[in-house]
Amino acid sequence: MLEGILTGLSAAFTFQAIALVVLGCIIGSLIGMVPGLGPMQVIAIMIPVAVGIGEPSIAMIMLAGVYYGAVFGGSTSSILINAPGVASTVATSFDGYPMARKGFAGKALTIAAISSFAGGTIGALLLTAAAKPLADVALLFQSPEYLAVMVLGMTAVAAFGERGRAYKAVLMVIFGMILASVGEGSQFANRPRFTFGYVPLQDGISSITLIMGLFAVPEAFFLILDPKRGQYKGDGESKEITNMRINAKEAREMAPVIGRQSIVGFLIGVMPGAGATIASLMGYAMERNIAPKEKREEFGKGSLRGLTAPETANNAASTGSFVPMLTLGIPGSGTTAILLVALISLGVQPGPGLINDNPEIFWGIIISMYFGNVVLLILNYPLIPYIAKLLAVPRTFLIPFVLFFSMVGAYLVSQNPAELYTMIVLGVVTTILRLAKFPIAPIVIGFILGIRMEDNLGRALTDPDYVGFSFIWERPMTLAFLLIAVAMLLYPMIEGRLARRERKVVAHSTMNKD
Amino acid sequence: MARLLTPDRIIGVILLIFSCLFTWAAFDLEKTIPPFFRNQPMRLDTLPRILGVFSIIASVITIISPTTGAKRVSDNKQLKESEDRMADLSFETFGQAKWGQLCAMIALMFVYASVLRMGGFIPTTFFLLLFGSILLGERRWIAMVIVSLAAPLAIWLLVTYVLQRTIVPLPAPLMNLIGG
Numbered sequence: 035m036l037e038g039i040l041t042g043l044s045a046a047f048t049f050q051a052i053a054l055v056v057l058g059c060i061i062g063s064l065i066g067m068v069p070g071l072g073p074m075q076v077i078a079i080m081i082p083v084a085v086g087i088g089e090p091s092i093a094m095i096m097l098a099g100v101y102y103g104a105v106f107g108g109s110t111s112s113i114l115i116n117a118p119g120v121a122s123t124v125a126t127s128f129d130g131y132p133m134a135r136k137g138f139a140g141k142a143l144t145i146a147a148i149s150s151f152a153g154g155t156i157g158a159l160l161l162t163a164a165a166k167p168l169a170d171v172a173l174l175f176q177s178p179e180y181l182a183v184m185v186l187g188m189t190a191v192a193a194f195g196e197r198g199r200a201y202k203a204v205l206m207v208i209f210g211m212i213l214a215s216v217g218e219g220s221q222f223a224n225r226p227r228f229t230f231g232y233v234p235l236q237d238g239i240s241s242i243t244l245i246m247g248l249f250a251v252p253e254a255f256f257l258i259l260d261p262k263r264g265q266y267k268g269d270g271e272s273k274e275i276t277n278m279r280i281n282a283k284e285a286r287e288m289a290p291v292i293g294r295q296s297i298v299g300f301l302i303g304v305m306p307g308a309g310a311t312i313a314s315l316m317g318y319a320m321e322r323n324i325a326p327k328e329k330r331e332e333f334g335k336g337s338l339r340g341l342t343a344p345e346t347a348n349n350a351a352s353t354g355s356f357v358p359m360l361t362l363g364i365p366g367s368g369t370t371a372i373l374l375v376a377l378i379s380l381g382v383q384p385g386p387g388l389i390n391d392n393p394e395i396f397w398g399i400i401i402s403m404y405f406g407n408v409v410l411l412i413l414n415y416p417l418i419p420y421i422a423k424l425l426a427v428p429r430t431f432l433i434p435f436v437l438f439f440s441m442v443g444a445y446l447v448s449q450n451p452a453e454l455y456t457m458i459v460l461g462v463v464t465t466i467l468r469l470a471k472f473p474i475a476p477i478v479i480g481f482i483l484g485i486r487m488e489d490n491l492g493r494a495l496t497d498p499d500y501v502g503f504s505f506i507w508e509r510p511m512t513l514a515f516l517l518i519a520v521a522m523l524l525y526p527m528i529e530g531r532l533a534r535r536e537r538k539v540v541a542h543s544t545m546n547k548d
Numbered sequence: 549m550a551r552l553l554t555p556d557r558i559i560g561v562i563l564l565i566f567s568c569l570f571t572w573a574a575f576d577l578e579k580t581i582p583p584f585f586r587n588q589p590m591r592l593d594t595l596p597r598i599l600g601v602f603s604i605i606a607s608v609i610t611i612i613s614p615t616t617g618a619k620r621v622s623d624n625k626q627l628k629e630s631e632d633r634m635a636d637l638s639f640e641t642f643g644q645a646k647w648g649q650l651c652a653m654i655a656l657m658f659v660y661a662s663v664l665r666m667g668g669f670i671p672t673t674f675f676l677l678l679f680g681s682i683l684l685g686e687r688r689w690i691a692m693v694i695v696s697l698a699a700p701l702a703i704w705l706l707v708t709y710v711l712q713r714t715i716v717p718l719p720a721p722l723m724n725l726i727g728g
Contacts, residue, residue, distance in 0.1 A: 434680030
């Protein structure tokens with residue numbers, strides 16, 4: 035292994051590689067900020083440039099820089115304008131955006147940068163140490179396990195209902211799954227569903243259009259409706275916008291979250307098909323569920339843990355998704371599928387032989403992950419105060435810009451105005467739902483996981499090894515994941531009942547004393 | 549009567565109607581399934597049927613649940629103040645909101661979506677940003693014109709030359725005139 039690391043270091047530490055990784059990070063960060071353009075699209079765009087470079091190890095090092103840059107760029111638009119450009123940064127907006135609107139944009143971006151760096155770096159360390167054995171375990175996962183992991187991810191919805199109103203969150207998650215069932219998205223929908231003859235719906239609702247319609251557009255609408263919304267009070271707080279300082283108490287709170295989510299995110303990333311989106315949602319749900327009561331109540335309102343968890347998990351998962359790609363030639367996510375295409379275009383055959391046949395590429399990519407993370411932190415850290423000032427732009431300019439960026443994001447999907455109509459209608463419906471205090475995040479969780487759940491449920495049900503739902507008890511890992519999911523859902527209810535009973539006992543004894 | 553008509557219940561009733569229609573459509577999908585596929589354990593209407601039934605149940609629970617308000621959760625003073633500033637308007641504070649501006653902005657977005665292809669990306673977006681700012685009360689004309697022109701131009705350059713995707717920048721007759 036040491037020899038491999040040295041090989042990777044010699045490939046990554048050349049002037050050309052350093053210049054290209056810096057360039058890749060800058061391009062990735064800038065383009066990644068545009069809603070609708072995530073790592074997958076940016077890497078796809080950069081493949082011709084990578085092929086032009088010719089040398090596979092250097093080209094892949096540049097693409098790794100682009101990848102990390104795009105992930106960070108997506109988090110920036112999530113935090114500042116509530117416009118998550120890609121699904122994997124949706125969970126970032128749950129607490130990142132409220133924190134920014136409270137006047138702590140600089141701090142939110144710093145937390146995101148540090149969490150991303152830590153998640154990516156710890157992920158790379160794990161990748162260095164355990165790539166081979168993990169790939170073998172990942173292959174044990176079949177549809178029932180994926181289905182169970184997704185059910186577990188859905189327990190995140192419990193975090194979004196008001197106290198005692200979890201049913202509203204459940205209703206919204208079902209609504210999200212209903213939206214996902216439109217069109218021909220699932221492999222079991224062998225013909226378009228619920229299109230009512232409207233051709234643009236045949237491919238289903240695009241996730242970018244949905245995300246813009248659920249998050250960015252309603253936020254702009256609320257800024258129009260209520261000009262005082264999120265205004266900063268006094269000079270002291272305006273300075274907070276660019277303040278990047280994280281105090282010792284906050285750092286102590288972040289550290290265990292980073293530790294846990296780096297490992298959990300990485301492991302989820304290793305499973306082919308799971309990816310950064312599920313890792314970020316699961317990380318958010320997990321941290322919310324294990325947080326002390328008073329900290330749990332801060333989730334969704336600008337919680338430090340709520341921002342740290344998904345940012346760490348999605349970066350660690352992005353790194354983890356390289357395990358099946360590098361060791362088995364199986365893409366673990368959409369982004370690694372594109373990277374796989376890049377490798378093949380460069381004349382490299384990914385698979386079990388890669389580590390022996392092309393050690394400089396295998397280890398060069400791994401070393402470039404450390405390098406990409408460091409470069410990204412060095413590049414972005416000084417820029418955070420300037421990026422954060424975006425929030426101080428007058429609302430008369432900010433609102434049209436948020437709407438414009440949302441519409442460009444949706445329009446770029448298929449260059450069809452129907453995407454824009456869908457987005458506007460979704461924006462109006464979401465605004466009404468928010469007025470009635472219905473949580474919106476569960477809709478996107480239901481939408482993202484809905485199709486994948488349907489596919490995995492279908493594969494499990496049609497598997498000749500099982501009769502109906504017998505895979506639940508015949509596969510121990512599936513059963514374990516499902517039991518954890520049930521426990522996670524029931525825990526808040528049981529805890530609420532216990533708290534009520536405790537209050538009653540206290541009230542009763544006080545009355546008796548009186 | 550006032551207690552009966554809470555925002556939760558109004559939305560619950562609307563979603564119940566939607567859920568019933570969806571469930572009806574989900575069960576109606578069977579007609580479109582070829583006979584060969586009808587005996588499969590997983591069909592294109594399996595999940596929609598389950599979702600339809602669950603959405604009806606969840607809507608009914610929303611309607612019949614007690615109306616006593618959910619408490620604000622935070623005990624932290626700073627967080628409470630921030631929550632107040634971040635809190636959404638609600639049906640109770642309906643009258644204070646700028647509904648006229650919102651309706652005009654939605655109309656502007658629909659017009660933008662309708663004329664974007666015909667009018668070309670740069671001029672259409674210029675007018676969207678300019679009229680959007682005017683609508684919200686901005687009167688710094690020079691800044692507005694510069695910003696409204698620079699933004700679509702920058703995005704068009706990015707999309708065309710960096711991303712190598714095509715967005716028609718100008719109206720079709722003008723494009724024909726310049727041979728684009």
